[in-house]
Amino acid sequence: MDIHTETSVREKLDLLAPLFDEQTRRLWAAAEAQVLGRSGISLVARATGLSRTTIHQGLKDLVELRETKGLEKKKRIRAVGGGRKPIDEYDPTLRRDLELLVDPVTRGDPESPLRWTCKSTRQLAAALVEQGHVVGRQKVADLLAELGYSLQAKRKTKEGSANHPDRDQQFAYINEQAVAFQQRKQPVISVDTKKKELVGEFTNGGQEWQPKGEPEQVQGHDFPDPKLGKANPYGVYDQHADVGWVSVGTDHDTSEFAVESIRRWWNKMGRLRYPDAAELLITADGGGSNGYRVRLWKVALQRFANETGLRISVCHFPPGTSKWNKIEHRMFSHISMNWRGRPLISHEVIVNLIGSTTTQSGLTINAELDTNLYPKGIRISDEELETVNLTKASFHGEWNYTIGIKCSG
The missing domain is CATH 3.30.420.10 (Ribonuclease H-like superfamily/Ribonuclease H)
Structure with missing residues (x-):
């Protein structure tokens, strides 16, 4: 999958958007992801701004449509103003609790001037669920990026010197x-x-955006x-x-x-x-x-x-x-x-x-x-x-x- 495929999907959505309601948009996105195969869901999600959960639901709907052989079924169309609310509205303490988990030194001071994380998003999501939050690893990854954290690979934490005892x-x-x-x-x-x-x-x-077929020339x-x-x-x-x-x-x-x-x-x-x-x-x-x-x-x-x-x-x-x-x-x-x-x-x-x-x-x-x-x-x-x-x-x-x-x- 390359950036041109992602651009193509985005352009298709721009053309068809006036014809879509909530259900048909979901079904179209799922169909595109299915045709693209491996990594199709991620690519379509990036191109359209739809969540991966929405595309997965669209794939389920496609299966149901095939099983009913096109028989009329009740449309699941979202009401105006419906849909999932921003996470801060229904879980206002989630960001704070996530920061407490990834803080490296104070183990609970979100204002720590030293911040990094060496924990996986799966582990962090599991820890948050234990605290009563409803959150998945993808949302945890999105929140960490918004908060300015990055996942540090183990190979980058040592530079040839043994860990000092202090x-x-x-x-x-x-x-x-x-x-x-x-x-x-x-x-x-x-x-x-x-x-x-x-x-x-x-x-x-x-890489950066350039006219197609016109990469900037550099020394060899x-x-x-x-x-x-x-x-x-x-x-x-x-x-x-x-x-x-x-x-x-x-x-x-x-x-x-x-x-x-x-x-x-x-x-x-x-x-x-x-x-x-x-x-x-x-x-x-x-x-x-x-x-x-x-x-x-x-x-x-x-x-x-x-x-x-x-x-x-x-x-x-x-x-x-x-x-x-x-x-x-x-x-x-x-x-x-x-x-x-x-x-x-x-x-x-x-x-x-x-x-x-x-x-x-x-x-x-x-x-x-x-x-x-x-x-x-x-x-x-x-x-x-x-x-x-x-x-x-x-x-x-x-x-x-x-x-x-x-x-x-």
Whole structure:
């Protein structure tokens, strides 16, 4: 089944819709699904907007019609205003109870800043039924998508490092800190570098709508263009406001570039949203340009703290858990979906595609090109590191620390 078949089904419905009542529409959809064979029900459901349950009922009706050999039978036509009501009307607590089941850390706090699910929709539906809800796995999948959750495959939860024995405790600590900051109306941001992208007429995974038979032509190889190079998108995601910032760098992905991206977010978005802020919490991966072992990261953050007057707290995710960084699921994944199938032919195109990314939950992103040079290999001496006004937390101080303002002189 391809996208052209789905389009054909949709066009047929558009032509026949004025002739259909509720029953004949259901029978027609069932007939189409039956003719299409395997995956026909799913395809027709996507094309027509009818539920799978409706199409299944239509298939049953077709069998009944054949068994009665076309004899007149009472039509099951829905009254005006009839049909299934939105689930929130007859089960207002379902969404809340589903969130309680999938919450990873607090086991019952729907406001947790860390959210993912590793449970199947069948298991979740069964658990909800035990609580008294009437719901199936397909509805659970739809609700999870609406709530911004994604199912994480096991292969993505480890990155070559063994699980740290304090992994779950660190998750809980990050969650506690994020909740505390948000309750004090202080900003909480998730930061990371998105995968580097080749700039030029290169293939980009996925498909997009184009005139039939006119696919966009791209290079047959993936050798970087020496003039265009690569793009380094560094993102800042405001967890509470559901807004983001991305600096698209043209040079190296260094700690100075990372902190400059945070600085640009603060100057152009953060301080306007949080005019009374005195603190900032940053949640970051344990490695890369914002790694907990990188000295330049801490020195650059000290400069930023001195400039802004903010006390900057940092919480790093434990080794091997970068996929749990909230920016990955709440921002970067949507950027990737927005530009799938589109050759990233220039830095300007990348900036525009990132800036046009939105979601049903209201996510908005500002993006800007950063053409500054960020040389690699800058070494920070012990003496320079000692000038950082850094206070380690009592729990895993290497992962959790605060950098305060350092007065000159």
